[in-house]
Amino acid sequence: xxxxxxxxxxxxxxxxxxxxxxxxxxxxPEGEALPSWVSDWDFKAPDFITEPLKARLEHGxxxxxxxxxxxxxxxxxxxxxxxxVTLKKEWFHTTPGSLPAIAMLVERWSQVGDxxxxxxxxxxxxxxxxxxxxxxxxxxxLINDNGYYTINFDDLExxxxxxxxIMMFCNPHNPGGRVWTEEEVTRVCQLCHQYGVYLxxxxxxxxxxxxxxxxxxxLRVDPTYFDKLAVCIAGTxxxxxxxxxxxxxxxxxxxxxxxxxxxxxxxxxxxYSAFSILANQxxxxxxKDWLDDTLVYLEANNQRLADFVGNELTQVTYRLQESxxxxxxxxxxxxxxxEELEQRLHKAGVIPTMGYxxxxxxxxxxxxxxxxxxxxxxxxxxxxRTVLK
Numbered sequence: 164x165x166x167x168x169x170x171x172x173x174x175x176x177x178x179x180x181x182x183x184x185x186x187x188x189x190x191x192p193e194g195e196a197l198p199s200w201v202s203d204w205d206f207k208a209p210d211f212i213t214e215p216l217k218a219r220l221e222h223g224x225x226x227x228x229x230x231x232x233x234x235x236x237x238x239x240x241x242x243x244x245x246x247x248v249t250l251k252k253e254w255f256h257t258t259p260g261s262l263p264a265i266a267m268l269v270e271r272w273s274q275v276g277d278x279x280x281x282x283x284x285x286x287x288x289x290x291x292x293x294x295x296x297x298x299x300x301x302x303x304x305l306i307n308d309n310g311y312y313t314i315n316f317d318d319l320e321x322x323x324x325x326x327x328x329i330m331m332f333c334n335p336h337n338p339g340g341r342v343w344t345e346e347e348v349t350r351v352c353q354l355c356h357q358y359g360v361y362l363x364x365x366x367x368x369x370x371x372x373x374x375x376x377x378x379x380x381x382l383r384v385d386p387t388y389f390d391k392l393a394v395c396i397a398g399t400x401x402x403x404x405x406x407x408x409x410x411x412x413x414x415x416x417x418x419x420x421x422x423x424x425x426x427x428x429x430x431x432x433x434x435y436s437a438f439s440i441l442a443n444q445x446x447x448x449x450x451k452d453w454l455d456d457t458l459v460y461l462e463a464n465n466q467r468l469a470d471f472v473g474n475e476l477t478q479v480t481y482r483l484q485e486s487x488x489x490x491x492x493x494x495x496x497x498x499x500x501x502e503e504l505e506q507r508l509h510k511a512g513v514i515p516t517m518g519y520x521x522x523x524x525x526x527x528x529x530x531x532x533x534x535x536x537x538x539x540x541x542x543x544x545x546x547x548r549t550v551l552k
Contacts, residue, residue, distance in 0.1 A: 168457065197542060245370065303322050310482030333368075511546045
């Protein structure tokens with residue numbers, strides 16, 4: 164299968180955000196740089212996903228669609244087998260991406276001006292969701308030990324004492340790449356329960372976990388902690404389906420589940436894309452071996468970058484990611500501010516996500532997408548060599 168992942172496919176001219184819109188959003192002319200700033204990958208979807216979509220297209224009628232039993236069962240079976248999590252059909256709230264559900268829960272669980280906490284640095288969209296719902300961002304900085312992030316539980320508890328209403332938890336962590344341990348996840352859930360804090364756990368990276376690490380979901384903790392819990396899961400990262408826009412938010416508390424259902428109905432999110440349902444259903448049913456092979460390929464990309472940094476970039480720190488295909492490089496040793504670093508990277512033709520977008524604790528870092536053919540990664544490395552060595 165490696166030869167399929169090695170295939171370079173031209174994505175220009177497909178309205179691809181990562182490739183076609185660099186000039187609009189970043190001022191980088193088409194064809195002058197390798198994009199590494201959006202967290203989708205450059206691999207073609209496998210036949211077990213595309214063939215059912217072709218058959219559905221040939222059917223030719225595209226009316227309103229609902230989620231059938233096979234859709235629910237495919238997700239339930241996958242999470243039981245892959246992550247030892249028992250999902251229930253009544254927990255499902257399906258939305259076009261995780262952020263709509265997260266925003267609705269923020270509106271449900273807090274008032275304007277209330278504090279919503281993140282562990283920084285963290286996925287940049289969390290910040291805009293908080294501020295665009297007129298809530299206040301609270302940050303608990305992760306402890307960075309030479310690239311290895313851990314949670315400062317003393318600070319987290321103090322923030323809860325100071326009136327945080329909701330915690331957004333990235334599990335596994337984007338951009339730091341940590342796969343939080345059972346002990347860490349359990350402690351987060353315990354503290355939220357103890358202080359009456361609602362917990363939203365974004366677990367869409369659960370399947371992209373490398374050897375030696377085991378993902379542990381918030382849905383595996385003591386059910387005592389379920390009253391104020393929501394967990395977002397999706398196949399978007401696992402199978403390269405972000406434009407299919409389908410996330411399932413699990414809410415075990417029956418009252419809170421009904422409340423979110425009412426919000427979804429109010430916003431008209433009660434029918435679904437037939438193609439999104441079919442693609443995800445096929446992926447969960449037939450994707451085990453394909454995903455396992457893809458993880459091996461991504462891990463090799465991860466190791467290639469780590470070897471390059473370790474051998475050649477004495478002023479840059481990079482620790483092998485435990486999860487995701489997004490490398491988090493600490494460039495603070497270069498002695499450049501973010502603006503200069505960004506300008507030099509753009510000039511060299513590599514377009515990462517700059518770390519400052521993940522909060523102040525991300526300043527001096529860059530996030531580089533490794534979800535690409537090995538030859539493209541090698542070209543990125545060659546270009547980075549001219550800037551960072």
